[in-house]
Amino acid sequence: MLNIILFAATCLVMLVGVLFFPKFKLGKCTVHTYWIVVLVGAALVLACGQADAAAIGWSLIADTAVNPLKILALFLSMTVLSVFLDEVGFFRCLASFALRHSHGGQKRLFFSLYITVSVLTVFTSNDIIVLSFTPFICYFARNAKIDPIPYLAAEFVAANTWSMALIIGNPTNIYLATACEIDFVSYLATSILPTLAAGAVALLCLWLLFRKKLSAPVFYAAERARAEDKVSLGIGVAHLAACTVLLAVSSYIGLEMWYISVAAAGSLFLCELILSACRKEAPRALLSCLKRAPWQLVPFLLSMFVMTEALREQGTVAAIGEWLGRDLTVLKYGTLSFLCANLVNNIPMSVLFSSMISSADAGLGAVYATAIGSNLGAFFTPVGALAGLMFGSLLADHGIKFGYLDFLKLGVAVALPALAASLGVLRFVLML
Numbered sequence: 001m002l003n004i005i006l007f008a009a010t011c012l013v014m015l016v017g018v019l020f021f022p023k024f025k026l027g028k029c030t031v032h033t034y035w036i037v038v039l040v041g042a043a044l045v046l047a048c049g050q051a052d053a054a055a056i057g058w059s060l061i062a063d064t065a066v067n068p069l070k071i072l073a074l075f076l077s078m079t080v081l082s083v084f085l086d087e088v089g090f091f092r093c094l095a096s097f098a099l100r101h102s103h104g105g106q107k108r109l110f111f112s113l114y115i116t117v118s119v120l121t122v123f124t125s126n127d128i129i130v131l132s133f134t135p136f137i138c139y140f141a142r143n144a145k146i147d148p149i150p151y152l153a154a155e156f157v158a159a160n161t162w163s164m165a166l167i168i169g170n171p172t173n174i175y176l177a178t179a180c181e182i183d184f185v186s187y188l189a190t191s192i193l194p195t196l197a198a199g200a201v202a203l204l205c206l207w208l209l210f211r212k213k214l215s216a217p218v219f220y221a222a223e224r225a226r227a228e229d230k231v232s233l234g235i236g237v238a239h240l241a242a243c244t245v246l247l248a249v250s251s252y253i254g255l256e257m258w259y260i261s262v263a264a265a266g267s268l269f270l271c272e273l274i275l276s277a278c279r280k281e282a283p284r285a286l287l288s289c290l291k292r293a294p295w296q297l298v299p300f301l302l303s304m305f306v307m308t309e310a311l312r313e314q315g316t317v318a319a320i321g322e323w324l325g326r327d328l329t330v331l332k333y334g335t336l337s338f339l340c341a342n343l344v345n346n347i348p349m350s351v352l353f354s355s356m357i358s359s360a361d362a363g364l365g366a367v368y369a370t371a372i373g374s375n376l377g378a379f380f381t382p383v384g385a386l387a388g389l390m391f392g393s394l395l396a397d398h399g400i401k402f403g404y405l406d407f408l409k410l411g412v413a414v415a416l417p418a419l420a421a422s423l424g425v426l427r428f429v430l431m432l
Contacts, residue, residue: 002048003045003050003307006041006045006050006310007041007307007311009041010037011344011348014033014034014038014041014345015343015344015383017037018383018389019404021033022389031296034300034389035296035297035300035303038299038307039300039303041303042307045306046306050313051306051310055313056305056306056309060302070178071171071179072297072298072301074174074178074257075171076293076295077261077265078124078168078243079127079128080289080293081236081239081240081243081265082240083288083293084236084285084286085124085233087289087292088229088236088285089228089229090237091120091128091132093226094116097116106214106216106217107214107215110150110151110154110207110210113137113151114158114206117129117133117162118162118199119162121162122163122169124169125163125168126160126162126163127386129159130387130391131390131394133159134155134395135394137151138152138394138395138398138400147213149210149400150209150210150213152391152400153206154206156388156391157379157414157415157418158199158202158203159387160376160385160387161198161199161202161375161379163375164191164194164195164198164372164375164422165192166188167182167187167247167257168244168261170374171297171347171350172346172349172371172375173187175347175350175351175354176350176367177371179358180354180367182367183250184248184250184257185249188248190368190429190430193429194368194429196425197421197422197424198372198376198418198422199418201418201421201422202418205413206414209413209414232272235271235272235275239264239267272285273286294386301351304351305351307348308351308352308355309355311352311355312359318356318359318360320356320360321362322360324336324360324362326360326361326362326363329365329366330368330369330426330430331423331427332366332369333357333362333366333369333370333373334369334370334419334426335373335419335423336373337349337350337353337373337374337377338373338377339377340352341373341377341378341384341385342380342381342383345383346373346374346377346378347385347386349374350370353366354370364430369423369426372419372422372426376415376419376422379415380408381404381407381408388407
């Protein structure tokens with residue numbers, strides 16, 4: 001019972017922190033409170049003897065799919081590849097291209113932006129897309145004297161819908177698929193149709209929601225962004241493309257995905273260091289990558305691993321899985337994961353649900369349904385994902401008001417229909 005109390009209390013304090021004091025300044029560094037709360041919770045679990053510290057230590061060096069260090073290596077290395085492309089102007093150039101081809105109409109601009117963000121999210125990361133595109137949209141809308149909300153909503157929804165398609169699109173996908181030993185191609189084969197369904201329904205709902213605001217013309221010529229360092233841009237694109245292809249065939253060549261992604265990130269760093277040495281200049285893009293990488297996810301994920309291990313050791317996870325049963329797993333796990341993501345954030349939810357699925361032997365339907373809930377839950381409320389917290393912070397920096405209730409209205413109008421469509425199609429795919 002104590003482990004449940006500690007877990008619930010930690011999640012509650014983390015939720016309060018996310019809503020009311022999400023970060024604070026420590027010298028020149030900005031520290032987010034969510035991981036500190038979970039770290040304290042994990043320390044209390046160990047101090048109270050609710051988890052076997054020795055067993056947890058061995059699990060961190062064990063050669064298993066659920067090893068959190070492997071998952072962190074995969075996520076961080078893929079994030080570095082995406083951040084590097086952002087640093088050399090890749091996303092800004094593509095956004096500029098899409099905006100320039102709107103030809104003065106907000107409707108065409110709206111669809112161009114949605115499609116651009118969707119395609120980029122599939123091959124990179126939803127968090128990076130949100131960080132890259134949000135300031136650009138705010139800047140463009142302010143100068144064009146148009147309402148930025150339809151475009152910001154389209155960007156955020158697209159980034160957190162199409163991130164379902166590939167394992168690398170979201171850290172929750174990585175954790176769930178890796179923990180349940182699902183390879184890159186198998187994941188894609190099952191997730192692509194539910195993703196297409198969710199993406200199409202989300203776009204339709206966004207259009208119905210904002211069509212009146214998109215009737216006015218655009219009177220601003222979008223800036224023509226160009227990459228200043230085309231050599232580094234080519235290196236970055238080549239590494240991301242090669243990494244994606246190798247991830248797709250990883251199960252056939254006998255290499256774990258984290259080996260491939262770490263090797264790709266290491267190769268990128270080596271190439272850039274050699275290029276910088278030849279140019280006799282500092283590797284600024286690499287230094288920015290290291291600075292921007294989400295290092296705070298490391299203590300957060302490891303702490304959540306400790307807390308869920310405590311629940312698993314005490315039988316709590318298995319009991320919840322047995323209570324859910326093995327019938328209607330797509331509906332049950334998809335809906336419950338969607339709601340739980342907005343209570344405790346989608347990453348700890350995925351850590352907990354992966355243990356639950358394994359303990360209860362709930363099957364692949366539960367895994368994919370949980371992945372859907374973890375992605376679409378990100379735009380039901382701002383608590384659903386770290387991307388939502390970053391999104392709100394960026395909007396506040398640009399003076400745009402988009403509070404909790406505004407976010408919830410968007411979630412009810414878009415996330416719920418997209419969830420229903422995606423889970424329905426997933427059920428159909430699993431029957432084939």
